[in-house]
Amino acid sequence: MLVAGVDSSTQSTKVILCDADDGTIVAQASAPHPGGTECPPQAWWEALTKAGDGLLTRAAAVGVAGQQHGMVVLDSSAEVIRPALLWNDLRSAAAASALVEERGPRWWAERTGSVPNASFTVTKLRWLAEHEPGNAARVNRVMLPHDFLTWLLAAGPQLAEEPVTDRGDASGTGYFSPADSAWLPEVAADALGHEVRLPRLARPAEAVGETPLGAVVSAGTGDNMGAALGLGLEPGEIAVSIGTSGTAYAVTTVASADPSGAIAGFADATGRFLPLVCTINAALVLDSVAAMLGTDAAGLSARALAAAPGAGGITLLPYFDGERTPVRPRATGTLHGLTTRNATPENMARAAVEAVLASLAEVASLLHGNGAPPERVLLIGGSARSEAVRTAAPGIFGAPVDVPEAEEYVALGAARQAAWALAGTPGPPLWPRRPTQCYEAVGQPRIRERFAALRDATTGWDGGLPAPVDS
Numbered sequence: 001m002l003v004a005g006v007d008s009s010t011q012s013t014k015v016i017l018c019d020a021d022d023g024t025i026v027a028q029a030s031a032p033h034p035g036g037t038e039c040p041p042q043a044w045w046e047a048l049t050k051a052g053d054g055l056l057t058r059a060a061a062v063g064v065a066g067q068q069h070g071m072v073v074l075d076s077s078a079e080v081i082r083p084a085l086l087w088n089d090l091r092s093a094a095a096a097s098a099l100v101e102e103r104g105p106r107w108w109a110e111r112t113g114s115v116p117n118a119s120f121t122v123t124k125l126r127w128l129a130e131h132e133p134g135n136a137a138r139v140n141r142v143m144l145p146h147d148f149l150t151w152l153l154a155a156g157p158q159l160a161e162e163p164v165t166d167r168g169d170a171s172g173t174g175y176f177s178p179a180d181s182a183w184l185p186e187v188a189a190d191a192l193g194h195e196v197r198l199p200r201l202a203r204p205a206e207a208v209g210e211t212p213l214g215a216v217v218s219a220g221t222g223d224n225m226g227a228a229l230g231l232g233l234e235p236g237e238i239a240v241s242i243g244t245s246g247t248a249y250a251v252t253t254v255a256s257a258d259p260s261g262a263i264a265g266f267a268d269a270t271g272r273f274l275p276l277v278c279t280i281n282a283a284l285v286l287d288s289v290a291a292m293l294g295t296d297a298a299g300l301s302a303r304a305l306a307a308a309p310g311a312g313g314i315t316l317l318p319y320f321d322g323e324r325t326p327v328r329p330r331a332t333g334t335l336h337g338l339t340t341r342n343a344t345p346e347n348m349a350r351a352a353v354e355a356v357l358a359s360l361a362e363v364a365s366l367l368h369g370n371g372a373p374p375e376r377v378l379l380i381g382g383s384a385r386s387e388a389v390r391t392a393a394p395g396i397f398g399a400p401v402d403v404p405e406a407e408e409y410v411a412l413g414a415a416r417q418a419a420w421a422l423a424g425t426p427g428p429p430l431w432p433r434r435p436t437q438c439y440e441a442v443g444q445p446r447i448r449e450r451f452a453a454l455r456d457a458t459t460g461w462d463g464g465l466p467a468p469v470d471s
Contacts, residue, residue, distance in 0.1 A: 063415060225268050239378045
């Protein structure tokens with residue numbers, strides 16, 4: 001029996017078809033989304049229809065994992081009011097600051113698990129109320145991208161009168177309590193200016209409907225929750241993704257409430273929790289340094305591997321585009337420790353690799369709080385293909401590092417959830433983990449110490465200095 005998993009991301013929709021018993025992928029396809037930081041929700045449906053052509057008809061069940069935080073607003077006739085604002089649309093930054101100030105960061109952390117930033121849906125509702133009051137007044141329903149697609153999959157709004165979501169994706173809205181598994185509708189109403197209808201909260205892997213062809217539709221979830229399910233992430237492990245941005249997250253049985261705002265206290269797709277930290281600077285730092293050295297990603301890796309750990313004493317603070325964790329929106333990169341003896345392309349490449357890893361290791365350490373290293377790190381994302389990144393990672397994280405084979409883990413998690421809904425079992429099917437390469441190395445605490453010292457001694461352009469001027 002086959003099940004389908006959908007990853008509706010910022011850039012595209014990917015559909016995979018899997019064996020329900022063991023997760024073996026038998027077919028897959030994708031279709032692009034329009035660019036930008038807002039998108040007509042119908043475009044996601046069109047991409048799903050295209051990518052799923054010939055695949056969804058073969059599936060006995062389907063699940064959707066979608067980009068988190070996106071704001072989809074509908075009127076009383078179930079018509080989309082305006083293009084959805086996506087997670088990476090930061091026009092609501094001022095609204096986020098105002099919302100946090102109104103209630104205080106501790107209130108937000110204790111009630112919603114997170115201190116909302118401009119990505120969170122609640123901030124986009126406040127922005128809509130302030131900047132598009134006519135559209136705000138028409139809002140009857142608020143949904144997330146995965147909610148919208150699940151709704152249409154389950155035979156469309158004319159038959160699925162009540163949209164559904166899951167606690168994982170709901171936990172990224174800013175008006176949901178992960179600890180209580182309950183909406184906070186008054187928070188959404190306060191942000192928008194009037195009460196709105198929110199999706200019904202489905203149980204983990206609940207079968208929430210059927211497609212017109214009779215396939216079971218599962219509750220779906222957010223993309224990070226889908227990836228955790230696809231990886232088979234377990235307590236004690238940390239998943240670290242090095243893509244355009246960097247993320248680190250862990251599965252726990254205890255809800256997170258961090259008033260500093262560094263940890264987003266999400267729920268996962270299984271009834272547990274998924275605290276997550278995020279950095280803005282990750283793979284693009286490696287790309288930028290590679291370009292500066294006149295090479296590409298492979299060339300950067302080769303140069304970094306030719307240098308010794310510690311990069312000859314060079315330390316890079318990789319806050320090229322400002323930073324989210326720590327909060328330094330106007331920061332820039334800082335290079336420290338250059339001498340005529342160590343200023344080589346090899347050391348520069350090594351410093352870039354170590355900088356990205358040390359930045360992620362520092363924020364990942366917030367997830368376990370007690371200073372102890374994780375039992376194991378699962379390293380994913382585009383830059384996990386770099387051999388220099390792989391070999392340097394265990395020394396910097398202070399733990400063994402597993403690099404799973406390249407796979408569409410968000411879509412795989414959605415497919416695993418679909419198989420779970422189809423089986424109706426208490427827990428998800430025990431699909432074997434994808435093959436991994438394990439990397440181990442002697443710990444390199446000095447690299448982390450130098451990174452932390454430079455970070456703490458440097459405020460970039462946030463310390464009252466004039467911002468740099470491009471020539």
